[in-house]
Amino acid sequence: MTISSQDMVQQLSGQLHLVSEIAESLTLRLLALEERFHELSEKLDSVEPEQADDSDSFLLLADSSDRLVQLRGLLNEQAKDESHGEAPRLEVVIDSHVDSDNDMEAPEDFGLEQTVHVNDSQELPSECVDPDLEQSDELLSA
Known part of the structure; x- marks a missing residue:
């Protein structure tokens, strides 16, 4: 099975033709890519000035x-x-249970506010006790 030189030339020329078709196809694709690249770069150039306006917005946002x-x-x-900053305030406390018969000096008024204290003990002050209530307590204890 020897291949004649004419068959070999024909086979090589067929392969060369296929390679040239592949090269042509690749060249056309490359040209299409270049066109697309130019279109995208033109769009990018037209968009870039709008982005310059955005840089002003970014500066305003950074300042804010x-x-x-x-x-x-x-x-x-x-x-x-x-x-x-609030320092504790000193206030004059007046005891409401102090007898008026005592010869204590009246507290000096230093321009401070008077604090009213609430008697929260279980015993009622003597001036607030109802005499009828005392009698009922005596009856209950008997």
Whole structure:
């Protein structure tokens, strides 16, 4: 089975023809890709000026963010000042059970507010006790 030189040339020319068709197909695809690339780059160029306007928006957002951080800092400082800035106030306490017969000096008024204390003990002050109630207590204890 020897192949004649003419058959071999014919076979090689057929393979060369297939390679040239593949090269042509690849060249057409490459040209299509180049056209598409140029179209996309033109669109990108037309969009870039709009993005420049967005950079102004980004600057405004960054400035607003900085202002918000400053405001939060001021609010935190103010809250700390209010909680720590209040010094305890001294107030004059007047005992309502002190007899008026005592020769104690009257407390000096230093311009302080008077604090009213509530008697929360179980016993009623003597001036508030109802005499009828005392009699019923005596009857109950008998």
